[in-house]
Amino acid sequence: MRTRISTMATVLMLGLVLGSAAIAQVRVTEKVNVAATGEITAIDAATKSLTVKSTNDAGVVYVVADSASIMKGATKLALADLQKGWSVAINGHDDGTRKLLTFIKVVKAPTP
Helix, strand or coil, X not given: CHHHHXXXXXXXXXXXXXXXXXXXXXXXXXXXXXXXXXXXXXXXXXCCEEEEECCCCCCEEEEEEEEEEEEXXXXXXXXXXXXXXXXXXXXXXXXXXXXXXXXXXXXXXXXX
16 A cells, blocks of 8 residues: 555656646747738838838838738739838738738728
8 A cells, every 4th residue: 555655656746747847848939920000101022021101100111921911802912012002901020130021901092
């Protein structure tokens, strides 16, 4: 009986030690999220970038990812389809050197 209790206590202690080691793993650096709404003030197709002016800043330059989804309603657009003056909602991440957009939604496009 004593051996059985001792064995169970050892197994329990081992489980606690291994469980604590799993929790104490090194954390991977996470990407910082970028989300904004504003007006497109500049588009550069050569560098795949656009500048968006929101109510909080004078304009921030964002790089558009090759895999970015650009939507106007239910229609998928290309970067070349975007126009200055359009209001957009943007999402992406900041990798420390650039703000990379992965999603652009045209919120309001002036009618011709």
